Amino acid sequence: MNELRPRVLLVEDDVQLRTMLEELFTGEGYEVSSASDGQKGLHLALTGEFDVLVLDRGLPVIDGLSLLTKLRREGVGTAALILSALGNPADRVEGLDAGAEDYLSKPFDVDELLARLRALRRRHAATAATLRIAGGRFDVESRSVVRDDGSIVELSEREGALLEELARWPNRVFGRDEILEYVFPNAEEAGVVDTYVHYLRRKLGRGSVRTVHGLGYRIGTLA
Known part of the structure; x- marks a missing residue:
């Protein structure tokens, strides 16, 4: 922006x-x-x-x-x-x-x-350190997600970095190469992107990261 x-x-x-x-x-x-x-x-x-x-x-x-x-x-x-x-x-x-x-x-x-x-x-x-996600909020500093029902999900450093990038640009679709560059610059393989998308979905619900076929990923809705 x-x-x-x-x-x-x-x-x-x-x-x-x-x-x-x-x-x-x-x-x-x-x-x-x-x-x-x-x-x-x-x-x-x-x-x-x-x-x-x-x-x-x-x-x-x-x-x-x-x-x-x-x-x-x-x-x-x-x-x-x-x-x-x-x-x-x-x-x-x-x-x-x-x-x-x-x-x-x-x-x-x-x-x-x-x-x-x-x-x-x-x-x-x-208040930019707290990002709104459909179904809750993400605290960037603590790397934790607070759902609307009050439950809290703790994320790892890499999981939090991926969620932060997606949440800061909620209307944007990120290609795998973009995520690799912005979030995992030291990773050797693009497969790390899919791995951490899987981790986020496992913790936050399958709909938390949307797949846009042929394009990449965007932020979704907490389960």
Whole structure:
């Protein structure tokens, strides 16, 4: 991910507001991708890498909260801010419970919106040692996985290194050669990749690492 130009995904169906926000974010140094409905936003969020998500709540096709719920179920942990004309406490609680880190009512102050985005990015950087996986969280420092049911699975150094690489890029498919280069640079045979994928699946469930036939592996869902 480009550290000099943080990436934001904007999903907003109001053309005028979307255009204004695109210009605003670009002027603040963001690289902006945008969509006009929840289905297109879901596709972009699952296939790209972003530093922050800005989602309108009242989207066509898939509403903003349902979109965010789907992303969280897929293991996308990118910080999200919900924009909505619904601003009473119950609506904000619903948005936060759906997985949003922040919720801003319309109409909003532009400077406040930008400040909240900066805060989300700082918060994300501060918690990067804990990576969200569908079904739990991975603590990079301790090399342990905490499932949503509270159970803990300890990983070896190499198992943890492989899981970390996959979890940091949840929408990316890694070829065996890439994993060998990034995770096991001193290994002599590519078979070590398949071996440690097997080890992770044995500890975390078969679906924890997905095989994308003809391409390689990507992060999956804890059993």
